[in-house]
Amino acid sequence: xxxxxxxxxxxxxxxxxxxxxxxxxxxxxxxxxxxxxxxxxxxxxxxxxxxxxxxxxxxxxxxxxxxxxxxxxxxxxxxxxxxxxxxxxxxxxxxxxxxxxxxxxxxxxxxxxxxxxx
Numbered sequence: 001x002x003x004x005x006x007x008x009x010x011x012x013x014x015x016x017x018x019x020x021x022x023x024x025x026x027x028x029x030x031x032x033x034x035x036x037x038x039x040x041x042x043x044x045x046x047x048x049x050x051x052x053x054x055x056x057x058x059x060x061x062x063x064x065x066x067x068x069x070x071x072x073x074x075x076x077x078x079x080x081x082x083x084x085x086x087x088x089x090x091x092x093x094x095x096x097x098x099x100x101x102x103x104x105x106x107x108x109x110x111x112x113x114x115x116x117x118x
Contacts (some may be wrong), residue, residue, distance in 0.1 A: 002097055003067040005058075007085065008075040013045055016054050018062060027061040029054055048084045055088040062094065069097035077103070 003026070006017040014031040031050035044050065062070070070089060074082055086096055 001065070001067050002069040002071065003062065003065060004071045004073055005085075006073045006075075007082075009046075009078075014050055014054060014076075014081070016058060018058055018065075020065075026065055027058060029057055033057075048080065051081055051084045052088055055085060055092070059092050063092075067094070069095050071098040071100065072096060073100045073102055075102050 002021055004019045004021065006019065008015050015028070017028040018026045020026060031045040031054060072085070076082060089096065
């Protein structure tokens with residue numbers, strides 16, 4: 001069976017949501033809820049350790065749902081965090097079936113940077 005992992009970042013947290021293929025949420029966790037020590041430290045919540053702890057906590061729920069293949073939908077531009085996420089998932093025996101990058105477009109009032117004249 002295949003499931004989806006939605007990964008996004010706020011100003012002070014990572015939010016990982018595990019859904020089935022139709023979008024029904026099975027489990028959702030944040031970096032604040034997954035850390036065992038120093039939860040109020042913002043730098044720790046946005047570190048690699050937080051992502052490892054999120055996957056450790058999420059592992060049980062993915063395993064109980066009989067999911068072996070995962071599609072990752074990412075809204076994060078940081079490659080190191082995504083590498084840590086995929087490495088930890090492979091450590092637990094899950095296979096990455098697909099990888100989708102979604103980036104939120106800015107609102108209409110934001111203009112693209114002009115090129116410098118030579």
